[in-house]
Amino acid sequence: MANMIIPKSQQAEFIRAESELVIEQARKDKAEKYAKLGDPIELKGIAIDLHIRGDYAWTAENSHVARKVDLETGKTEKLYKGHGGPVTSLAFCDLEPGSRDEGILLTGSWDKTIKAWNTETGELLSTTLAHEDFVKSLHAIPSKNLLVSGSSDKAVRFWDLSSASSSSPLKAVGSLSSHRRPVEALASHVAPNGDVILFTSDSAGLINAWSLRYEGDIWRATLLPDGEMRHHRTGVTEMAYGDGHLWSSSSDETVQVVRYPLPVPPPVTKKAKPIPPITLPTQSKALLPLPLVPSLSADADAFPYLLAASGDAIRVYDISEPDTPELLREVEGHWHDVTRMRVWLRNEGGKGKSVWIVSAGLDRTLRRWKLSDIVVPVPKTVEAVPPPAAAKAENGLTEEEERELAELMGDDD
Numbered sequence: 001m002a003n004m005i006i007p008k009s010q011q012a013e014f015i016r017a018e019s020e021l022v023i024e025q026a027r028k029d030k031a032e033k034y035a036k037l038g039d040p041i042e043l044k045g046i047a048i049d050l051h052i053r054g055d056y057a058w059t060a061e062n063s064h065v066a067r068k069v070d071l072e073t074g075k076t077e078k079l080y081k082g083h084g085g086p087v088t089s090l091a092f093c094d095l096e097p098g099s100r101d102e103g104i105l106l107t108g109s110w111d112k113t114i115k116a117w118n119t120e121t122g123e124l125l126s127t128t129l130a131h132e133d134f135v136k137s138l139h140a141i142p143s144k145n146l147l148v149s150g151s152s153d154k155a156v157r158f159w160d161l162s163s164a165s166s167s168s169p170l171k172a173v174g175s176l177s178s179h180r181r182p183v184e185a186l187a188s189h190v191a192p193n194g195d196v197i198l199f200t201s202d203s204a205g206l207i208n209a210w211s212l213r214y215e216g217d218i219w220r221a222t223l224l225p226d227g228e229m230r231h232h233r234t235g236v237t238e239m240a241y242g243d244g245h246l247w248s249s250s251s252d253e254t255v256q257v258v259r260y261p262l263p264v265p266p267p268v269t270k271k272a273k274p275i276p277p278i279t280l281p282t283q284s285k286a287l288l289p290l291p292l293v294p295s296l297s298a299d300a301d302a303f304p305y306l307l308a309a310s311g312d313a314i315r316v317y318d319i320s321e322p323d324t325p326e327l328l329r330e331v332e333g334h335w336h337d338v339t340r341m342r343v344w345l346r347n348e349g350g351k352g353k354s355v356w357i358v359s360a361g362l363d364r365t366l367r368r369w370k371l372s373d374i375v376v377p378v379p380k381t382v383e384a385v386p387p388p389a390a391a392k393a394e395n396g397l398t399e400e401e402e403r404e405l406a407e408l409m410g411d412d413d
Contacts, residue, residue, distance in 0.1 A: 038367025150183030
């Protein structure tokens with residue numbers, strides 16, 4: 001049979017199809033190999049976002065639902081159904097303002113809406129048509145009764161949460177529209193004096209830092225000095241801020257750490273050296289700097305670790321010295337990209353609580369990892385060096401042979 005000739009116009013598609021088959025087979029192999037790693041909880045949909053409270057995980061899924069999962073049993077406790085598209089993002093606010101009960105679950109979706117739910121009963125409280133395109137990210141600032149949303153329509157919008165328990169749509173209280181690409185990730189910092197810094201990022205890698213002020217009944221955003229940051233080449237996937245540092249993961253295969261506000265240079269015109277990026281083998285959809293996790297902040301020095309998603313693996317770094325992070329190990333278990341990682345303080349009976357990491361992936365699983373198991377450095381393999389050959393004397397005998405000969409000679413005396 002003659003060899004098949006593929007027209008040039010179809011060669012690129014053929015090569016792509018071949019590479020996709022290779023990737024698909026590799027994932028199938030991993031799915032079998034890692035089937036039990038991380039004590040997986042199987043989900044019906046893909047978890048795009050993940051939050052943990054107590055012993056429960058809430059997931060935003062591509063199957064148009066949000067889900068509450070018992071982390072001990074793996075059982076679904078509640079489904080929040082009603083969105084007409086993939087659910088991309090989650091946030092919580094108080095049912096009773098100021099109570100810190102987090103009794104309201106907020107969900108954003110491709111259907112352009114934000115929905116508010118009673119967290120415990122699953123009752124739908126309200127629906128807000130929030131954007132002109134997909135809602136990609138939600139970020140709550142509870143102390144300000146403020147919800148921030150980012151969208152594929154490139155806008156960032158502000159919503160009042162003081163009456164979130166009512167059946168009325170959320171009240172719009174401001175917006176900003178400086179981004180030229182879809183807004184992917186949000187983070188914030190509330191200073192002790194009440195000042196708010198908001199970080200917004202987009203799919204082109206731009207991060208902006210804003211000062212937020214409440215004037216009248218509107219939140220106004222002002223770009224801060226040095227507030228436009230372009231250290232990523234492509235989309236920013238997640239951000240976290242604390243201790244004067246902004247952490248961000250990206251599809252450009254890096255995690256970046258930026259001092260912000262930028263340190264004031266000393267009188268001698270020298271600029272502070274930027275912290276070098278952490279380079280990963282492949283794109284990163286998620287990061288988790290443990291010193292910034294509120295539940296661990298009382299003893300942050302005991303948890304000097306960064307977890308960075310790198311494709312389907314989790315890379316664990318010691319960041320005691322942020323300028324020189326040390327890779328401790330790469331944790332494998334998911335067979336498709338890791339999308340989120342969160343801390344779970346697990347009750348250990350009468351022994352108190354231990355720190356666990358819960359990871360979500362495109363493989364439709366949540367996986368549970370005990371932190372103390374995954375921060376142990378992988379032993380470095382050292383090549384065995386053959387023992388040195390025994391030194392021989394001028395007569396050709398080794399030291400041991402000479403000793404034996406001397407003993408024999410002594411016996412003749």
